[in-house]
Amino acid sequence: SFIQPHIRKMASNPPILPLEVFSARLSKKPEEIIKLDANENPYGPPPEVFHALQQLKFPNIYPDPESRQLRAALAKDSGLGAEHILVGSGADELLELLFRCALGPGDKIMDCPPTFPMYAFQAAVSGALVIKVPRNSPDFSLNVQLMEKMVEQEKPKCIFLASPNNPDGSIVSDEVLRKLLDMRVLVVLDEAYVEFSGMESRMKWVKKYENLVVLRTFSKSAGLAGLRVGYGAFPLSIVEYIRKVKLPYNVSVTAQAAACAALQNTAYLVKVQSALIQERGRLFTLLKEVPFLKPSPSHANHFLCEVTCGMDAEKLKDDLETMGVIIRHNRSLKNYVRISVGKPEHTDALMECLRRLS
Numbered sequence: 001s002f003i004q005p006h007i008r009k010m011a012s013n014p015p016i017l018p019l020e021v022f023s024a025r026l027s028k029k030p031e032e033i034i035k036l037d038a039n040e041n042p043y044g045p046p047p048e049v050f051h052a053l054q055q056l057k058f059p060n061i062y063p064d065p066e067s068r069q070l071r072a073a074l075a076k077d078s079g080l081g082a083e084h085i086l087v088g089s090g091a092d093e094l095l096e097l098l099f100r101c102a103l104g105p106g107d108k109i110m111d112c113p114p115t116f117p118m119y120a121f122q123a124a125v126s127g128a129l130v131i132k133v134p135r136n137s138p139d140f141s142l143n144v145q146l147m148e149k150m151v152e153q154e155k156p157k158c159i160f161l162a163s164p165n166n167p168d169g170s171i172v173s174d175e176v177l178r179k180l181l182d183m184r185v186l187v188v189l190d191e192a193y194v195e196f197s198g199m200e201s202r203m204k205w206v207k208k209y210e211n212l213v214v215l216r217t218f219s220k221s222a223g224l225a226g227l228r229v230g231y232g233a234f235p236l237s238i239v240e241y242i243r244k245v246k247l248p249y250n251v252s253v254t255a256q257a258a259a260c261a262a263l264q265n266t267a268y269l270v271k272v273q274s275a276l277i278q279e280r281g282r283l284f285t286l287l288k289e290v291p292f293l294k295p296s297p298s299h300a301n302h303f304l305c306e307v308t309c310g311m312d313a314e315k316l317k318d319d320l321e322t323m324g325v326i327i328r329h330n331r332s333l334k335n336y337v338r339i340s341v342g343k344p345e346h347t348d349a350l351m352e353c354l355r356r357l358s
């Protein structure tokens, strides 16, 4: 085979279906489908974004490889200089670049499942080994004691942590983060959902800790998942190498312009975040009342729910899909489903479907 052995061994990814496929399958308009499976933002970006996209002047010219304007705007209120900030095609690309620079075949990473599957995925692609330290049951908190022990024993190069975590929405405290950073291992703190947590981002910490990377995105709270813009705060000793290996035109003209425009209307972003945080509270109360669901408290824009009373989680997902409500089920978390927070009318429609299934 032409294919490298570690790639041949990889499991296939589960298919991710676009809205159009659901639309055709269900004979519904895309806007009628209640999409609560990918933690997207139902409100979308501020109007400035649509305006900026209409005004695009030079689509014939390659984008700025260094995303200078966007990095300057991001640095402005971050307490961090633009030289620490890198922009990518989603936070996903920054993860990939970090692996490209830092992690090769045989290197070890620490992963704390259940969590964002992309950490283990990137490890598989680069041939890195995954030291798994599963989260505690039932609250999905980190097993810090075991993590410390395994860091000493296995000497992983890097620990990946999402705060709030996907899928459950639990957060990493300052105290735990400091403890791990003091172990001198590289900590990648994924803050894709930080805007929903009420916590301040730890981007600034990068000035103090040479072994911290913080990843963020415009996909969730800024409503730009479709344009693929993410960013990260990196110690300068790592920035240098990521700049060397990144493809020059990694973020399109459209994506850079849209992200800059989104940052011009922070009042809108805050309003949408507050609406989703408020709706999260209402959805949590309602989900707790469903006899066959046990949602975990969440600091993100989604809930992980245990499916109980002998109900099959995958069948629940399929049944909701036929009613036009899309939620996430993952075979690696057999008895659970993940449900994103939508608009109030999405919650109402979801609850109506759940009632019909009870």
Ligand code: PMP
Residues within 6 Å of the ligand: 038, 039, 089, 090, 091, 092, 093, 116, 162, 165, 166, 190, 192, 193, 216, 217, 218, 219, 225, 228, 229, 230
């Ligand atoms: N981190 C986490 C924890 C996520 O859940 C996601 C998106 N599902 C990402 C990163 C990737 O975000 P982006 O769209 O910026 O690539």
